[in-house]
Each structure stands twice: as C-alpha cells, then as structure tokens.
Amino acid sequence: MKNSFDHALPNAQGYFGEYGGSFIPEELQKVMEEITAAYDECRKDPAFQEELARLYKHFVGRPSPIFHAENLSAKYGAPIYLKREDLNHTGAHKINHCLGEALVAKKMGKKKLIAETGAGQHGVALATAAALVGLECDIYMGEVDIAKEHPNVVRMRILGANVIPATHGRKTLKEAVDAAFDAYLKDPINQLYAIGSVVGPHPFPMMVRDFQSIIGNEARVQFKEMTGNLPNNLVACVGGGSNAMGLFTAFLDDQDVAIHGVEPAGRSMDEVGEHAATLSLGEPGIMHGFKSYMLKDEKGEPQEVYSVASGLDYPSVGPQHSYLKDIGRVNYGTADDQEAIDAFFELSRCEGIIPAIESAHALAYALKIAKQGETGSILINLSGRGDKDIDFVVENYGKEYGIESLI
Structure with a gap:
C-alpha cells in the first residue's frame, strides 16, 4: 500500500491517477476549457486573490x-x-467555493449562476454569492429535499434565487444534478454551472478543492x-x-x-x-x-x-x-x-x-x-x-x- 501524494494532481486533463477527466459533449468541452483558462488566470491574479481574501475575512x-x-x-x-x-x-463551508465560483463567473462575463443542492447549504451560499456580485441564480433541488430542508428553500428565495424542483426518480440530490446539468447544456454561454462539490468534469474537482x-x-x-x-x-x-x-x-x-x-x-x-x-x-x-x-x-x-x-x-x-x-x-x-x-x-x-x-x-x-x-x-x-x-x-x-x- 502506497502513501505518496502527487502535488501535481490533477494533470492537465483533470485526472487524479485514473479518476476525474471530462466526459461531456464536444461543444461543452470547449466551454470547460474556457472555464479552466479563466480559473487559471484568476488563481495567478493578485487582484483576484486579494478580493477573495477580503470577502473571506469581512463577508464570511x-x-x-x-x-x-x-x-x-x-x-x-x-x-x-x-x-x-x-x-x-x-x-457552512459551501460559501468558500461559491464566492470563488461567483467571482470567476463575473470575470468571464456570465449572466447567471446555476447549481444543484441537496441539503440546501450550497444553494443558500450560491444565492448569497450571486446577490453579492450581481448575477441571476437558479437552484435545482429534489422535491423530497425541498420539503425536508424548507428553511433553506425560504432563504434561497429571500436572496432572489429561483428554486426549481427536480421531480423525477427519487427526487433528491442525484436528480437535482441531472436537472441542473440539462439546464446548463441549453445555454453554457451565458450561465456558469457552479458545481457544489469536488465532482463533475475538469476543472471543477480541482477548482472547488482549491477554494475549500x-x-x-x-x-x-x-x-x-x-x-x-x-x-x-x-x-x-x-x-x-x-x-x-x-x-x-x-x-x-x-x-x-x-x-x-x-x-x-x-x-x-x-x-x-x-x-x-x-x-x-x-x-x-x-x-x-x-x-x-x-x-x-x-x-x-x-x-x-x-x-x-x-x-x-x-x-x-x-x-x-x-x-x-x-x-x-x-x-x-x-x-x-x-x-x-x-x-x-x-x-x-x-x-x-x-x-x-x-x-x-x-x-x-x-x-x-x-x-x-x-x-x-x-x-x-x-x-x-x-x-x-x-x-x-x-x-x-x-x-x-x-x-x-x-x-
């Protein structure tokens, strides 16, 4: 059993060993490459990092x-x-990467943030970040979780987000991801899918990890x-x-x-x-x-x-x-x-x-x-x-x- 950790991970294709990568339609892959380039620019930009640090300290x-x-x-x-x-x-911890993703989206000229949420903490954090930077926000959430986590649904709506029920399957987190991904495919140019965890196609597992x-x-x-x-x-x-x-x-x-x-x-x-x-x-x-x-x-x-x-x-x-x-x-x-x-x-x-x-x-x-x-x-x-x-x-x-x- 090995215990070595490769600091270079993920590689340029988004792989951690054999895991990760980007298995998405070709037209969406071009968008992912734009997001990767924008994020790479942001993390090397002292002004971006200073703004994020200021928000972490004085807002979060x-x-x-x-x-x-x-x-x-x-x-x-x-x-x-x-x-x-x-x-x-x-x-919750979700605000850490939601602020980062919102700032990246703003830098890219996006008009809207969309995302899935399960417990609602990512949805609340993203709605908060969207309100702060002036972007529209759509949150997809399973019908079961909407009922279960009602206080967070109310918070999202107060913050100006649209909460959209996922009504298929078990009506929980996996179905919310499906629904958000489908919505993103319809307009990847004006929207950024602000994925709520270290999952999804490259660069999101890397980007969310770095912000967290x-x-x-x-x-x-x-x-x-x-x-x-x-x-x-x-x-x-x-x-x-x-x-x-x-x-x-x-x-x-x-x-x-x-x-x-x-x-x-x-x-x-x-x-x-x-x-x-x-x-x-x-x-x-x-x-x-x-x-x-x-x-x-x-x-x-x-x-x-x-x-x-x-x-x-x-x-x-x-x-x-x-x-x-x-x-x-x-x-x-x-x-x-x-x-x-x-x-x-x-x-x-x-x-x-x-x-x-x-x-x-x-x-x-x-x-x-x-x-x-x-x-x-x-x-x-x-x-x-x-x-x-x-x-x-x-x-x-x-x-x-x-x-x-x-x-």
Whole structure:
C-alpha cells in the first residue's frame, strides 16, 4: 500500500491517477476549457486573490475558529476539537467555493449562476454569492429535499434565487444534478454551472478543492498554535467530498496524521437504495461527466441511494477521494442514520452546538475512534450548522429524545 501524494494532481486533463477527466459533449468541452483558462488566470491574479481574501475575512467571517470540545473530550477520553465552519456566513463551508465560483463567473462575463443542492447549504451560499456580485441564480433541488430542508428553500428565495424542483426518480440530490446539468447544456454561454462539490468534469474537482483548501490551511496553523502539535486524526463527512478535501489537503504529506472520511451507511449497508457508501461498496464508473467510484445498478447505471442527510445522498464521489482511497492515504469509514442522529444530540447537549446532520456523521465516527483509546487528538470538520435540520429532526426523532413539537 502506497502513501505518496502527487502535488501535481490533477494533470492537465483533470485526472487524479485514473479518476476525474471530462466526459461531456464536444461543444461543452470547449466551454470547460474556457472555464479552466479563466480559473487559471484568476488563481495567478493578485487582484483576484486579494478580493477573495477580503470577502473571506469581512463577508464570511474567516478564519473560522477551532474549538476544544472539553466536555466531549472528558466523556470519550480523547482530545476532541472542532473546525467551526458552521460559524461561516450562511452556516457552512459551501460559501468558500461559491464566492470563488461567483467571482470567476463575473470575470468571464456570465449572466447567471446555476447549481444543484441537496441539503440546501450550497444553494443558500450560491444565492448569497450571486446577490453579492450581481448575477441571476437558479437552484435545482429534489422535491423530497425541498420539503425536508424548507428553511433553506425560504432563504434561497429571500436572496432572489429561483428554486426549481427536480421531480423525477427519487427526487433528491442525484436528480437535482441531472436537472441542473440539462439546464446548463441549453445555454453554457451565458450561465456558469457552479458545481457544489469536488465532482463533475475538469476543472471543477480541482477548482472547488482549491477554494475549500482554506479550511485545512487555517486549521494547520490554528491547531499548532493551540496545542503545539498537528492533530493525530482528521475526520470529515464525505458525500461529494468538498468539506473533506478542504480539510485534508493541507495534511496529506503528514504521515503521522491519520485521515478519515465518513460516508453515510443510511438505514442498511446490505440493501440497495438504503445507503450512499460509494467508496465503501462502489466501483469505478462514469457519471455526471467524470470518472470516480460509483454505486451502480445491474445495468451499470447510478444506483438509488439514501441518507438521512440530504447533502450526502449521492451515488458517486469526488475523483481525488477515489485516488486517495486507492493509494491508502485516507481511510473511508461509515456512520449510519441512527449514529448520526445520536451524535447530533450529543454535540447539542454536551457542547451547546447544533450541527448539520451531514457533519454529525463525522462526529459519530470520531466518537467511535475516541472509544478505541490511545488514539490521540481528533480534529473534526464541523462543516455546517443544524438550523436547516431542526424541523426534520424533531418531527422524526423528537419523541425518542424527549422533544415534543410545540406547534
């Protein structure tokens, strides 16, 4: 098993090892090459970087702090720390790449941003960025998730975005991606598809990773200042994988730092359509314009997936995660629905922090690591806050935790 990390990745064709690339119609490939060129120019432009840094500091509220969760640490016998991306403006890590993508779109002269969203955090962040830079915004969201994440739908509409339901299939994240991609194909000249994770055709897995890498860059400095050392363990949830790549990238060369990505085991790992554990149970395949691990049905098409967390129910994963799995640099484990909900309440009641259900998967896995003993320090990427999930959690799990709806 190798543990080497190639800093040159992706290559010019957008590959991380055998994963990534761009599997799209020829006419769209020309547009992707224009986006790649524009992004390359932006990342080398000091004025662009200064503007992004200014917005991160004065608009988003970065750097997000690291919090030592002393109550959890005492209870579980390991030093547990949280990278507080939930404190960002809009409530999650998504604003990091949405601002970057919006500025790239503006530089390219685009008129509209379009995107998919599952939990709604990417949609809220993109609607926010679009309002800030003066672009129109269309957000595609599965009908199931629109009902489940109603507070975020309201936020998007207040911000001026059009929220467009995806009404086919399971009516969740994968279908929202399908709908957004179809809309983008109709007018790639005036629109930029601001992909919401480290997925899609090149350059998006690279571009979103680069914008999100501020998480790990900050955390590396902050953790050393706080403790004198690097963390022994990093933990982040993985759906598409943007918050995880944001944290992991700065530590990939540190072989003494164990890195853990946490996928949703849902209701059952043994039944098709009851989980979204792509790296755990999938195999290489192509969907949505890129090659990566993928959950396939008997025909080789994307398998039906499920998670209690709307932001994690995707049948593929970012190509760099597939590469990191294959070389053995990152361990990919799982947490199921009940473990995530238990962790949701554990953090709320032990530390006074209500996490997103997505982030609760990472916390659940971290607590399992802590229970093993002698694991050293654990840094969890708390990628989002749980405001969006409160109604759903109370309705479906409230009685179990002694909460009765007052409405």
